[in-house]
Amino acid sequence: MSDATFTETRQYEAQFSDYVELLKPRVMRLVVFTAAVGMFVAPVSVHPVVAFASILCIAIGAGASGALNMWWDRDIDAIMTRTQGRPIPSGRVQPGEALAIGLGLSGFSVMMLALFANPLAAAWLAFTIFFYVVIYSIGLKRLTPQNIVIGGAAGAFPPLLGWVVATGSMSVEPLLLVALILLWTPPHFWALALWRNDDYQAAGIPMLPVMRGERVTRRYIFGYTLLLIPVALAPSFTQIGGSLYLAVSVVLNAVLLLGAVKLLKRQEADRDADKFLAEKRFFGFTILYLFLHFVMLLVEATLRSFDLMVGTLPVWF
Amino acid sequence: MVLDMAIQPEHELHTRRKGRNKAVGLILGGFVVIVFAVSIVKLSKPQNEDFRAPNFSPVVGASE
Incomplete structure (x- = not known):
């Protein structure tokens, strides 16, 4: 076997952009926007540096839940035309990598939000990730026609997170x-x-x-x-x-x-x-x-x- | 059949992963900057309860 044949048969090497795609950047943009509004309209002002760091944690938490969702849904993503090009069904990222990134970033974002903002905000972020991945993706998405109503709840939490970052209360x-x-x-x-x-x-x-x-x-x-x-x-x-x-x-x-x-x-x-x-x-x-x-x-x-x-x-x- | 198994200082794998590694390096650098900036902001507010010493007691009548 020569170098040339080795090169031809090797698997695709995931690029950084593939991992970014795993975090559902379009969903992240919506999360950042609604969380920022929740924070900005709260009656307590937040230092811009703390606000930036906290929104980053919320965005990473949302991205992590997106990666875990893609890991779980990789079988159905491969069937639907809308999702066939996603990193896992297209073979660019291995399922295990997505799981590791999702779990790692989930823990990291919750921990850092507790340090940057407050424990209540971190607890809500943890609950949001749990709700989206376990209750919605793993639990109810494939069981009930009301799946969108339940999934919508997970997507609805970011403004609350922003508010709790600012005020520390509900x-x-x-x-x-x-x-x-x-x-x-x-x-x-x-x-x-x-x-x-x-x-x-x-x-x-x-x-x-x-x-x-x-x-x-x-x-x-x-x-x-x-x-x-x-x-x-x-x-x-x-x-x-x-x-x-x-x-x-x-x-x-x-x-x-x-x-x-x-x-x-x-x-x-x-x-x-x-x-x-x-x-x-x-x-x-x-x-x-x-x-x-x-x-x-x-x-x-x-x-x-x-x-x-x-x-x-x-x-x- | 000739096997080319010589260890090269710059393996092809390194070239392929260069972009990925640079991005990870930048993210880690950014993370350090953010933690530093948040630490400065939090420590510059002495009234912040998060960083109050356990034996802290406010001086009665002291101006803000």
Whole structure:
């Protein structure tokens, strides 16, 4: 055997970018944003260095849970076209490596957050990782059509983490933000699942459209939208909201409700005619919807810090 | 068949892993900088309970 043949038969050497991909950088960006908002709107200011270090720990914790999720789901990831290119199914990273990175970074991020911020924030980060990996990925994702609702809870914790880093305690405001993301997740993902139905069916994941059909899924999207609206409006009447937030939220919720009604009314012929255009638009709008709600909270916090509040609303919560 | 098993100072494996090792080195360096910066911030706040000496007692009437 010569050097040349050895080179040809060796396995692919994972590059650094492959390991970064394992941490789901797109999810990490959302986590960083929502955690930063949770921290920024809290009534206690955090030193910028501590804030940066804490958000980094939260992002690494989220990435670690993403790696553990990819390790567990490697069998179904290889089946679905959306996930076939991920580092493990594409053969770029070995499953054992993903497990080691996931476990190592989980412990590391929790430990460092306890040192940088406070033990309560670290405990919440540990619980979030546990919830996403054990309860959602390993436990319920493949068992129940309500998997998205449970998975959404794990994705909903970052603003709470940011708040607890700043204050060291719990409060109603971050819990409303958790509820906002929690109730936003089902309509968002079920809209996606409507046109990705074949993928989930092939992988045997009991997504709602697979198990209960398209009509029921459309009803659930509408139902969760109705539940989401009051929760999205509620922060207006807390110390972190205000009239600007309320104004923008009313418009966003009106558009969301119209979209949900439109999805509810659509028949199979409609979606075949435009190839799920309304579902895709609804899905795209839900991203903007959540982003703008959090941006408005940042705007309110900034105005408050300069004593430039526009109108005052009663604080009910 | 000729076996080329000579030990080379710069093995091909090292070249392949160079980028990966550089990135890990940068991350470790960044981690040291962050820990140092957070330590300076926390230690520069004497009122911080985390770093208060066990026998600390505030002086009554002392100005902030």
